[in-house]
Amino acid sequence: MRNLKNKIIFLGTAGGRIVTFNLIKRSGGFLVEDSGHYLHVDPGPGAFVYLHHLGIDYKKIDLVVLSHLHLDHSADVNTILESATNGGKYRNISLFAPKSAVIGEDRVVLPYLRKRLIKEEFFSEGSTHTYKSWKVKAVIKHRHHKAETYGLFINDKIVYVSCAGFEERMLELYPKNAKLMIINTTFYRKRPGVEHLSVEDAELLIKELTPKRAVITHYSMEMLEKGIERVADELSDKTSVEVIPAKDNLILEV
Numbered sequence: 001m002r003n004l005k006n007k008i009i010f011l012g013t014a015g016g017r018i019v020t021f022n023l024i025k026r027s028g029g030f031l032v033e034d035s036g037h038y039l040h041v042d043p044g045p046g047a048f049v050y051l052h053h054l055g056i057d058y059k060k061i062d063l064v065v066l067s068h069l070h071l072d073h074s075a076d077v078n079t080i081l082e083s084a085t086n087g088g089k090y091r092n093i094s095l096f097a098p099k100s101a102v103i104g105e106d107r108v109v110l111p112y113l114r115k116r117l118i119k120e121e122f123f124s125e126g127s128t129h130t131y132k133s134w135k136v137k138a139v140i141k142h143r144h145h146k147a148e149t150y151g152l153f154i155n156d157k158i159v160y161v162s163c164a165g166f167e168e169r170m171l172e173l174y175p176k177n178a179k180l181m182i183i184n185t186t187f188y189r190k191r192p193g194v195e196h197l198s199v200e201d202a203e204l205l206i207k208e209l210t211p212k213r214a215v216i217t218h219y220s221m222e223m224l225e226k227g228i229e230r231v232a233d234e235l236s237d238k239t240s241v242e243v244i245p246a247k248d249n250l251i252l253e254v
């Protein structure tokens with residue numbers, strides 16, 4: 001099963017307050033498709049509606065994964081769980097997430113929905129989680145404004161570098177030579193004190209970890225003003241790895 005091609009569908013590409021909450025770009029995270037079933041990563045605001053517009057059957061979502069509880073990554077998690085189970089009629093979905101997103105003081109998953117999950121598992125650094133054909137490893141716990149946040153490795157193919165301040169240990173803990181590396185590259189320039197990745201950080205990650213292809217996403221206004229195509233070309237030139245700028249509704253095969 002794992003050798004078959006997976007599709008990745010980017011529902012949204014917004015990062016940062018202005019781009020997200022003025023709907024300059026969509027949010028909603030991304031889907032990984034495997035034989036007509038889906039894993040939904042970070043279902044931010046609008047995911048429920050965008051899935052409907054794409055004609056995706058909510059009942060085919062096997063698994064929801066949250067990298068962290070921030071609203072731009074989790075706003076539609078409850079709607080997706082409720083839709084996938086058709087209001088509790090079916091029992092067909094699992095959730096892997098940081099514990100803080102599910103049972104912490106600032107939890108974002110509604111307690112009554114937890115009973116509808118087949119599997120509910122919490123990440124810790126280095127933990128591996130499986131459900132049906134899905135395998136998710138929480139490879140690293142990030143520094144991200146005190147929110148419990150994990151970088152993920154999905155089905156031994158797709159690295160997801162979620163929101164983070166750059167740390168050297170990313171270069172040790174993230175797997176090398178992955179098929180695809182999705183990097184939440186929020187800023188063009190590094191901003192001291194703001195725990196989001198910049199283009200300079202992405203360049204280092206790509207150079208050191210040498211994925212087959214990389215995708216940048218989670219854009220701030222600064223990135224949109226620079227031009228995401230231009231930034232991706234610049235990264236491709238500097239790293240000799242194909243770097244693709246994610247767009248809302250972009251579909252990639254991997």
Ligand SMILES: [Zn+2]
Nearest residue numbers: 068070144163
């Ligand atoms: Zn965040």
Ligand SMILES: [Zn+2]
Nearest residue numbers: 015070072163
């Ligand atoms: Zn974010």
